[in-house]
Amino acid sequence: MAASVVLTLSSAACTYPLTPESPPSTSASASPTALPESPAVDFFAHEMLSRGAPAVVVRIKVRGREWSQAYGSQDVETGEPAAVNDLIQAGGITQSMVAVSVLKLVEEGKVGLDDAITEYLPEFEQLVHPPGPVTVRSLLNHSSGLPDAPEAILKAMTPKQAMNTRFGIEDYLRMAGTVPWGSAHFQPFRYSGANYYALAALVEKLRGQPIGDVLASDIFVPLGMNHTSLSAEPVLDARDMIQSYEFIDGERVNASQPGFLLGSPAEGVITTVGDINTFYAALMEGRLLSANTLREMQTMWEENYGLGLQRWNDECTNGFYYGHGGSTWFASIAFSTSDGTRQIAVSFAYPSDTTKHLESLDGSSQPEFQQLLDVAVAAMNGLC
Template sequence: MSEPRKRPSPVRFSAVLAAIVAVVLTGCTAAPPAPVQVTRATVTYRTILAEFSKRMLDLGATAVLIEARIDGETFSSAGGVRSLETSAPAEVTDPVHVASVTKSMVAVSVLKLVEEGIIRLQDPVGRHLPEFDSLMKPPGPVTVEHLLRHTSGMPNYHDPQLTSRTLQQALTQPITAEEILALTASVPWVLTPGGGMQYANANYIALGLMVQRLRGQPIAEVLRSDTIEPLKLTGTHLTGPGPAPATMVHGYITIDGVRVDTTYLAGLIGDTAAGLVSTVGDLNTFYAALMDGRLLKPATVKEMLLAPEGYGLGLERWGDACEGGFYYGHPGDTAGYGTMALTTPDARRQLTINLAYPPGPLNLTPYAPSNELAWEVLRIARKALDSTC
């Protein structure tokens, strides 16, 4: 039987809701300040996000953290608690596991190697990771670009991982990149390289191992020097052996009816497909910097955005109803947590949502999110941004 769940505190939207009606600047000057205009679009997107937060908390979500940056103005909210054990209120600056958003940051480090002339996108992976071909036995040449775009045809490794150990062991036991690739190699290839898009974490596990070898330092250090430190992303790092940051929001699942804390799981240590820890503000800053050329050259970013099958070089894309173009970013979904980070190409409209799911059993269906609420996070993020025009 699961432990009785402590009720998350209600989302703290009093100031936000007041701002939706009228935002007033206060100060100590003699003359009263002029009111700030609140547009219908502002009211709409903030209401969408407020209602979503309340609904998730009513379902039992541990925390809902949101930051939107719209035309130079920032809106943020935090609801729920950091931990069901302590009930300390969650803050918008609290970090969470952001899962596959990791891929965008790893892609930046790969593309920096391309810009420096150390590798090329069309290079065979085996040229830089010699054991790749002998271990994986691909049905055709696999290039760096294939890995970045998920067009290598590699399968997912989750089925052999879960048949070789219990779910509890898979979550709590460390696993190396080499071990993950070995598990992947035990499953038949899904497609021939270049034969189509098939999303698989193993692509980015191989990329992370390749970057680490070429840079000669741990991948966590590479991400720090390439992106985290230059952008001053103080709430962001790759999961390590612990302990978790004191302000981290805890995630939970249930296994056989027993609640399990999924914060800082050993299975995510150094994971270059899903191991990143970050905040809503840091993710918005990261994607804005990526789009405006602070991390990579404009020509490189342009190539990242090319996504004929919906996935570019470490970025996904979705239709933008406001401008007829696309939103770019990445979803994240792992045990206990869901994330959605979206930006327009000019970073004029951005939104990141971090959710600590209501505790429940993992969905272990292949190629499906661990929690069906992941689809709802994406739907609401797009709906909110679509309402800002």
């Protein structure tokens, strides 16, 4: 489920003082080959902490050199300092990983990008009632017109109940199928987490394994992403995870691992900023997919969105950065240069005392998320 945090805080413009005042923080970069700290990210982190964000974590890699830092507290209730290797919710970054597993099936000749999903998953029609054929490609690039499920979920239960409810893939798609489709011609870009639930159902059927196990085999284990998982069960030792909170009906609720995000193929991966950088570097370097498939993945549809990838301008090369953003109870952004030589991953837990609700959004309407994106692009463009 795409669970977005809609904030009522105003978005202050980013200006970067020469010497910002810094509350205690923990840095993971002490190597002589480390990059200098990024003033843009550093000021942004302190700005978010001043607004009540529990923690911000960042890792930047440029041609073998690195700068990483953690700000704030892993848990505001205990005051334990945050660390760079603390776990976070990946949010929509999950979709890039699921897209890789789908495209591996394409490379093996088991799936065609322009085939109707019902050729492989006939139950799709009964679950979501599409007004016409839906292709695998249209699910990957959010052009299918498939509605998302939160609207129906919040009609069926309270936000607190939704926070504590786990949705299987078919359950989630069935809920999405109760919402009217936006277009019978499937032309406009319509960001919907339900697209990736359908793709996960496809992967599970053809691989005969849960989507989390497939991601582990395809990506996490080969790349040594030892802190990354997609599981229907919560992380057992949550002491290694940054804690996020929300007030619902006046009660403070821990939103670090809400039930509806567990196992979500749209937003459910639990990881670290370091593992995220490892993933996007490997993807861009051609270690996960063939060059032809990667070019297909990078081909944009609308809104600068390809097959599980988003795109931003790289002023250093006059080319592009590729990656993804995500907004749950964490805001995260991560991307890499097209040759894999520069990466950035930044994530922060939203302040708990803000008005939030569950919607199918990509974070673009949230001022803090847009500010995070602008800062990340500026930081990378300053490290040519």
